Amino acid sequence: MAEAAAALVEIDPADVLHFQGPYDKEQASYVKITNLTDAEVAFKVKTVTPLQYSVKPNKGTLSARDSTTIIVSSQPITAIPFIKRVFKIEYIALAEAINKEFPFSQINQDKIDFVKLQVEYDQPEYGEQLVQEVIRTDPSSYILFSDVLTEVQTCQLFVRNLSNNPVVCAFKANYSELIVLFPATAILPPRGSHTVEVSLNPMRQAPYGNMVVNIQSISVADAVDRNDWFSETNKRFIAKRKLVVKLSDKQTPLSPTSPFAPTILALETPNIITFKGDTKRVPLEVYNSSDELVAYKVLTTISGRYLVAPSSGRLRKHEIVTLMVERLHLDLNPSEVANDKLKVISRIVHPDLEQANMFPSEHKELFAESKIIIAFEPEPSKKPLPPEAFERGAD
Incomplete structure (x- = not known):
């Protein structure tokens, strides 16, 4: 792989893409791709988390000895993802592509090379640091209901512990009179999972502000105060995430027995x-x-x-x-x-x-x-x- 990369393109950085805080705001990092040959080279950038990252441009063609800079933007985060995020950059010499109109189609698979960049969120040497997130939710970004506001709607939120220690989670909505979460707290065993029932009560009209479900989590091993898991004493060990509650007239609510969530085009x-x-x-x-x-x-x-x-x-x-x-x-x-x-x-x-x-x-x-x-x-x-x-x- 290294020899092929050196022969066709140079990618800077070559293995790790760093982001620097503050992470409560959108942050950008940059990738430079240089064509080292005298022929055209096509490239394409892939990620399995398109809701978290924006890539511009995510594909293109470089003429001989040309280069381009890709801007990778990360949405605000409150905790470092437990699972390492990776970008895959594919490239191919157009002269070798069988299908030149769609160079990354499967007919050209044997001629496509790639490198992977691992995402790292740099922690400040001084000041407040981000905690390592240890849970994963499904859905991961938003909870979907229909806009039929005259009936009670219910769906399920699945939470999984990705660590080898017990984790305590707390669930709270900003519009608590409209959104009911049961249970409001849960202890997840190591590598275990839990199901939270999310109910949307009838209303005359949707609120003006965004409806949000806030999730806090803390590893039992990190907690200093075990009488109050989410106290000020434990603040620096608490990971936070938000799920936006959306209403749509085109999409129906999830049934209580169907843990389906919107998916990416994989x-x-x-x-x-x-x-x-x-x-x-x-x-x-x-x-x-x-x-x-x-x-x-x-x-x-x-x-x-x-x-x-x-x-x-x-x-x-x-x-x-x-x-x-x-x-x-x-x-x-x-x-x-x-x-x-x-x-x-x-x-x-x-x-x-x-x-x-x-x-x-x-x-x-x-x-x-x-x-x-x-x-x-x-x-x-x-x-x-x-x-x-x-x-x-x-x-």
Whole structure:
């Protein structure tokens, strides 16, 4: 990897991306990519936490010996993430790409190289330091309800302890008369989890300010005052996070038995597949670019016209699967198939739902989705050569 990186591009920093406080505000860090060759090089930056980080530009092309600076912005944080965050920078020489229009499609996978940058939040030598966060929540950013305000709505918040020590958590909403959390406190065993029921009471209209669920957590091993876990004495050991409560007329509330949360687009697919001439089957590669287990399902816009095998399944982190798309009718007019598409829906598999139906019809809004155009390219007609083509030319 190091030799390939030195041959094509130089990335600065090469292994660790540092952020410096204060962390209660958005902070930026910079990555410089330099093309070391005399040919064009394409690059793409990936992260599995797009809600936390903004990357501009996240992809592009560098001409010979050119360079660019990428701005990576981190949203405000109140605790250092327990799981290390990583950016993946992919790059490829365009001259070697089979598909130059989409250089990072799966057909070019063998020619794509990459480096990973680990995120580090630098702690100040003096003054207040951030505590290490030891919990993970699902959903991780916001809790979703519908805008039907005349009924009680309920969903579930899953909290997991990522450490090897017991952790105490406290849950409190800023609009406590509207949002009820049960239980309000919980002790999570090492590597254990807990479920909090979140209820939204009926209201005449939504409040003007944001509705927020505040979560505080502290490791039992760090607590000085064990009679009052969240006292001033323990303040410097307390991690905090916020989940925004959102109302939407397009998205329905989560049911009490479905710990589904909005997911990121973890799968990569081509934008188009092409049937040439009388070709009956074409391959379709699907790549899981995340570090999670992802379930997928392939749908067609016209039933009975195509067969996809396998049409559903699960992909481990960074796994690639090749599906076969078969057209069942070869005698259709081009106008009949002009708008045909495949739709790939996916979501990260929640650990508590290993055997559950991942794609219930009542929660379509929670799936990640990508569409693939189905194109048809006729074989060139073979016309007989004219007689003059066989005449011997004059000397």
